[in-house]
Amino acid sequence: MIAHDTPLSRRAALTGIAGLVIGVWLPDAAAAQSGAARAFGARAGGLVPFAPNAFVRVGLDDTVTVMIKHIEMGQGPFTGLATLVADEMDADWSKVRAEHAPSNAELYKNFALGAQGTGGSTAIANSYEQMRKAGATARAMLVQAAAEAWRVPASEITVERGVLRHPSGRHGGFGEFAEAASRLPVPADAPLKPPSAFRLIGQDGVRRLDGAIKVNGTAQYGIDIREPGMLTVLVAHPPRFGGKVASFDAASALQVSGVVDVKQIPTGIAVYARGYWPARKARDLLRIEWDDAGAERRGSEQLVAEYRELARRPGAVANARGDAEVALARAGRVIEAEFVFPYLAHAPMEPLDGFLRWDGERATARYGSQFQSGEHAAIAGVLGLPLDRVEIETMLAGGSFGRRAQPSMHFAAELAQVAKAIGPGRPVKLMWTREDDIRGGYYRSLFVHRLRGGISDGRITAWSHTAVGQSILRGSPFEAMIKDGIDPTSIEGARELPYAIADFRCDLHTTQVGVPVLWWRSVGHSHTGYVVECFVDELLQATGQDPVRGRLAMMANAPRPTGVLRAVAALAGWSGPGPVNGRARGVAVVESFDSFIAQIAEVSAENGEPRVHKVWCAVDCGVPVNPDVIRAQMEGGIGFGLGHALFAEVSIDNGRPLPANFDTYRALRIHEMPEVEVTVLRSIEKPTGVGEPGVPPIAPAVANAMARLGLGRPRRLPMVRGAA
Amino acid sequence: MARFEVKVNGAVHAVDVDADTPVLWVLRDSIGLTGTKYGCGVAQCGACTVFLDGRPLRSCSLPVSALGGREVTTIEAVSGREAEAVQRAWVARDVPQCGYCQSGQVMSAVALLRKTPKPSDRDIDLAMNGNICRCATYVRIRAAIKDAATALGG
Numbered sequence: 001m002i003a004h005d006t007p008l009s010r011r012a013a014l015t016g017i018a019g020l021v022i023g024v025w026l027p028d029a030a031a032a033q034s035g036a037a038r039a040f041g042a043r044a045g046g047l048v049p050f051a052p053n054a055f056v057r058v059g060l061d062d063t064v065t066v067m068i069k070h071i072e073m074g075q076g077p078f079t080g081l082a083t084l085v086a087d088e089m090d091a092d093w094s095k096v097r098a099e100h101a102p103s104n105a106e107l108y109k110n111f112a113l114g115a116q117g118t119g120g121s122t123a124i125a126n127s128y129e130q131m132r133k134a135g136a137t138a139r140a141m142l143v144q145a146a147a148e149a150w151r152v153p154a155s156e157i158t159v160e161r162g163v164l165r166h167p168s169g170r171h172g173g174f175g176e177f178a179e180a181a182s183r184l185p186v187p188a189d190a191p192l193k194p195p196s197a198f199r200l201i202g203q204d205g206v207r208r209l210d211g212a213i214k215v216n217g218t219a220q221y222g223i224d225i226r227e228p229g230m231l232t233v234l235v236a237h238p239p240r241f242g243g244k245v246a247s248f249d250a251a252s253a254l255q256v257s258g259v260v261d262v263k264q265i266p267t268g269i270a271v272y273a274r275g276y277w278p279a280r281k282a283r284d285l286l287r288i289e290w291d292d293a294g295a296e297r298r299g300s301e302q303l304v305a306e307y308r309e310l311a312r313r314p315g316a317v318a319n320a321r322g323d324a325e326v327a328l329a330r331a332g333r334v335i336e337a338e339f340v341f342p343y344l345a346h347a348p349m350e351p352l353d354g355f356l357r358w359d360g361e362r363a364t365a366r367y368g369s370q371f372q373s374g375e376h377a378a379i380a381g382v383l384g385l386p387l388d389r390v391e392i393e394t395m396l397a398g399g400s401f402g403r404r405a406q407p408s409m410h411f412a413a414e415l416a417q418v419a420k421a422i423g424p425g426r427p428v429k430l431m432w433t434r435e436d437d438i439r440g441g442y443y444r445s446l447f448v449h450r451l452r453g454g455i456s457d458g459r460i461t462a463w464s465h466t467a468v469g470q471s472i473l474r475g476s477p478f479e480a481m482i483k484d485g486i487d488p489t490s491i492e493g494a495r496e497l498p499y500a501i502a503d504f505r506c507d508l509h510t511t512q513v514g515v516p517v518l519w520w521r522s523v524g525h526s527h528t529g530y531v532v533e534c535f536v537d538e539l540l541q542a543t544g545q546d547p548v549r550g551r552l553a554m555m556a557n558a559p560r561p562t563g564v565l566r567a568v569a570a571l572a573g574w575s576g577p578g579p580v581n582g583r584a585r586g587v588a589v590v591e592s593f594d595s596f597i598a599q600i601a602e603v604s605a606e607n608g609e610p611r612v613h614k615v616w617c618a619v620d621c622g623v624p625v626n627p628d629v630i631r632a633q634m635e636g637g638i639g640f641g642l643g644h645a646l647f648a649e650v651s652i653d654n655g656r657p658l659p660a661n662f663d664t665y666r667a668l669r670i671h672e673m674p675e676v677e678v679t680v681l682r683s684i685e686k687p688t689g690v691g692e693p694g695v696p697p698i699a700p701a702v703a704n705a706m707a708r709l710g711l712g713r714p715r716r717l718p719m720v721r722g723a724a
Numbered sequence: 725m726a727r728f729e730v731k732v733n734g735a736v737h738a739v740d741v742d743a744d745t746p747v748l749w750v751l752r753d754s755i756g757l758t759g760t761k762y763g764c765g766v767a768q769c770g771a772c773t774v775f776l777d778g779r780p781l782r783s784c785s786l787p788v789s790a791l792g793g794r795e796v797t798t799i800e801a802v803s804g805r806e807a808e809a810v811q812r813a814w815v816a817r818d819v820p821q822c823g824y825c826q827s828g829q830v831m832s833a834v835a836l837l838r839k840t841p842k843p844s845d846r847d848i849d850l851a852m853n854g855n856i857c858r859c860a861t862y863v864r865i866r867a868a869i870k871d872a873a874t875a876l877g878g
Contacts, residue, residue, distance in 0.1 A: 073822055074820075074822030074823070076821070207815070207816075210823065211814070211815045211819075212815050213823075214820035214823030214826050215810075215811045215814040215823075215826055215827075215830055216759070216800070217757075217758075217760070217798065217799035217800045218800075219823050220758075223761070223762065224752075226753075226758070257725045257742060258725070274753075275741075275749060275753035276752070276762070277741070277742065277746065277749040278742070281744075348822070348858055349769070349822060349825045349856070349858045349859075350763075350822070396822075396823070397822065398761070398822050398824025398825075399821075399824060399858050399859060401858070433765065632818060632821060632864070633821075635860065635864070636821055636860045636861060637860075639857075639859075639860020639862060639863075640858070640859070640860050642860075643860065662763075662766075662768035662769050662856060663768050667856045667858060668860060669853045669862075670848070670849060670853050670855070670857075670862040670866065673860060673863060675863070676863050
């Protein structure tokens with residue numbers, strides 16, 4: 001490497017090279033105030049002399065801060081993305097920090113979404129190369145700076161745990177060379193490590209970066225924001241979806257001490273107060289007449305009945321091979337099953353909330369934004385500001401499970417509306433209560449699936465599947481994904497099976513209902529995984545085949561699902577479904593978001609209800625970046641999937657959601673959580689997601705065990721109805 | 725509004741709030757101690773767990789007027805050997821995912837270990853089943869409590 005010391009101009013500093021947007025930190029106070037500095041999320045103070053690109057900052061104290069373009073809502077992107085950078089830099093993990101990147105679609109877009117945002121279990125998959133390049137570039141520049149200082153060839157310098165060394169005995173930390181490195185040109189093609197040289201990627205013991213702050217109360221979420229003069233805002237929403245305010249009387253509400261104002265906004269009536277409690281009391285005292293002329297009045301039972309009728313007629317064809325109808329007519333035996341899935345709320349522990357400061361000229365929003373680019377535009381639109389006068393600072397989020405990934409941008413728009421309604425210079429914190437959250441819609445769609453399977457000569461010869469439910473994508477910015485009337489998220493996991501069945505058909509009826517729906521952790525797989533894995537198990541049982549060997553026999557051309565199925569069978573010491581001593585085992589294998597998961601659940605019956613004792617899980621998500629985070633996501637996905645399958649339903653009656661809080665929307669608790677054992681397959685495939693794929697297999701695995709206990713595979717979820 | 729003097733984490737704070745204001749909102753909105761979280765407001769989820777004279781309590785459901793002279797301890801100030809062991813075990817096991825419920829989980833676990841140094845699985849179930857974790861970190865919560873108990877010599 002040849003030494004250079006030509007300082008880059010600001011213009012050059014912002015020029016994209018090799019897929020990275022490159023900037024050089026200017027270590028003076030003026031630069032710290034500049035737009036470029038803000039774009040890199042740097043703070044004034046001169047302690048961060050080296051920012052070789054939009055993702056890496058090196059401090060004089062040797063700390064490496066990684067700017068994370070994906071929101072940390074529990075799934076571990078702070079840790080995973082920083083691991084990618086740190087490994088390529090050969091950084092000392094104890095000196096690595098993570099921060100949310102600011103809203104800037106050009107610098108921080110998700111390559112899977114085309115805009116800044118998080119979803120679809122894409123954080124690692126779309127960042128793997130980008131973050132490694134960012135780390136490799138930073139490392140190369142630090143090495144070059146040391147080479148020039150020591151007057152030795154760069155090739156003779158090694159880096160280990162944040163220390164640069166030369167055989168002559170010279171050594172120094174990253175901080176020592178940070179300023180010199182910042183004056184070097186940015187190499188276009190810093191080499192990436194071969195996987196054999198990874199020191200952090202794939203290793204156990206790389207602890208989460210956000211662990212300590214989450215056990216001592218110092219982690220800051222949107223709900224924790226407090227600023228002088230800030231008003232807490234609660235909004236009374238219509239009790240039926242599509243309802244509107246006809247008239248309201250706020251006289252009593254305004255009598256509550258601490259209440260500042262009450263305003264009508266497009267989504268309801270907003271109460272402004274000094275703190276949550278006066279806002280809550282005042283909202284309860286509002287007298288509102290609702291206009292339900294345009295509201296949805298149907299309830300869950302009516303929708304189920306309508307969907308069942310539809311399921312008896314063929315829908316729009318999503319996929320077909322051969323002729324399923326002919327094959328069913330010729331089959332020796334036909335088995336039919338109908339499955340009903342309820343609306344589900346995401347109910348993240350932190351309900352929706354957000355802070356907005358607006359002075360009439362500029363606006364800063366701070367909250368757990370999951371789709372920054374769209375919400376940036378939504379806030380600017382409501383406030384009538386150009387995009388460059390609005391910024392979003394992404395906060396840690398107390399869970400999401402899909403709830404904060406809003407194509408409608410409804411929360412960001414409401415946040416801007418409450419600020420606009422009271423006028424500039426009044427910072428606001430908008431909060432949704434738990435009741436607002438569970439009754440507020442944007443649910444996992446209610447679905448009905450009807451399946452018919454044909455069996456001849458001990459083999460499954462025909463499969464016909466009709467799905468009925470609302471589209472998540474229709475009317476959203478993602479509508480272009482709907483092709484030939486098929487919303488792919490409605491039947492993902494059902495239109496292609498890992499099983500070879502000669503005559504196959506999958507079709508779909510998309511319904512129109514006024515209840516807003518949204519993706520919910522694992523999206524379509526949250527229901528299709530259950531349908532497919534229960535039904536194939538039922539057909540295998542009818543043919544007298546073992547659930548594991550029967551699946552393997554039909555998956556000859558699918559090495560990865562075969563791999564996880566074999567792995568989970570080995571982990572569990574599978575010797576058939578049982579029951580043995582009152583405990584039966586059920587299996588399921590589901591591919592979702594390009595990851596492959598197989599699970600075996602051991603279940604007994606207690607008072608006619610399933611009791612899940614243990615779950616074994618095998619996961620193939622390509623190169624495992626952080627095996628322990630992967631295990632954590634499997635454990636959490638299993639608990640999330642199990643809790644909802646057992647207990648959860650947002651039933652709607654006459655247009656009104658019935659449950660309102662955790663007393664009526666039952667969540668899994670610690671005594672209901674099974675023991676979980678996870679094996680992470682070693683792989684050299686490109687890494688894929690783990691946030692969602694742990695969810696789909698657990699419910700069918702439990703149902704398939706229930707069938708062996710004589711409880712049958714539940715045809716309607718939740719399994720324990722009326723559980724709340 | 726009325727004036728209340730509340731003892732929190734060893735200090736006395738004078739706050740002007742309605743008498744029915746839950747302790748949770750006095751902590752969060754009046755005093756600025758935001759480590760204690762709102763999750764349900766109806767004592768169902770445990771995210772708001774604090775100690776009242778050393779015993780765990782859902783702060784969302786206790787009005788400030790009922791506090792009297794009792795001392796509130798929050799996650800920001802919980803201390804002692806059980807607290808240190810629990811927090812160390814939580815980090816070593818990487819228990820938190822989103823982390824939002826974990827203040828409450830830690831408080832409940834500390835209270836358990838102060839009372840029951842060597843808890844059985846059933847003891848853990850009974851002490852912890854009022855704390856919901858939507859990320860379902862329960863496997864690690866259970867393991868970390870056992871780690872902490874071991875570290876404490878239980």
